[in-house]
Amino acid sequence: MDLIWILIIGGLIGWLSGNLIGRDVPGGIAGNIVAGFVGSWLGTELLGARGPVIGGFYVVPSIVGAILALLIFFAIARGDGRRR
Numbered sequence: 001m002d003l004i005w006i007l008i009i010g011g012l013i014g015w016l017s018g019n020l021i022g023r024d025v026p027g028g029i030a031g032n033i034v035a036g037f038v039g040s041w042l043g044t045e046l047l048g049a050r051g052p053v054i055g056g057f058y059v060v061p062s063i064v065g066a067i068l069a070l071l072i073f074f075a076i077a078r079g080d081g082r083r084r
Contacts, residue, residue, distance in 0.1 A: 009055035010036030017066035023074060039066020 014035030018025040025031040040057050043065020051060035 005055045006057075007033055009057050010040070012036070013039060013057060013059075013062045013066055017063055017070055020063070021067055021070055021074075023070065025070065026077075035066050035070055036062065038069045039063065041065065042069055 011029055011032040014025055014032030017035060017039060018032065025035050027034065036057070040062040043061030043063070044058055045065075046068075047061040047064060049058050049061070051058055053059070
């Protein structure tokens, strides 16, 4: 049951972060979960363990980290891998 709860919270963090920057996270539900996990790790590393904890995620650092991770991803993906 804990795994399901962690996946749900990670997905919600990824979904919320995508909505805050106005872009859809690629990969649907799985993409949202990955964005939530990466964001949680990145945000906690940058901001530390602060704020409320839900399902093992520090909510504020996780959302900030997921936004940063998505902005980096979209900046890299915008180039489509083509170099001139």
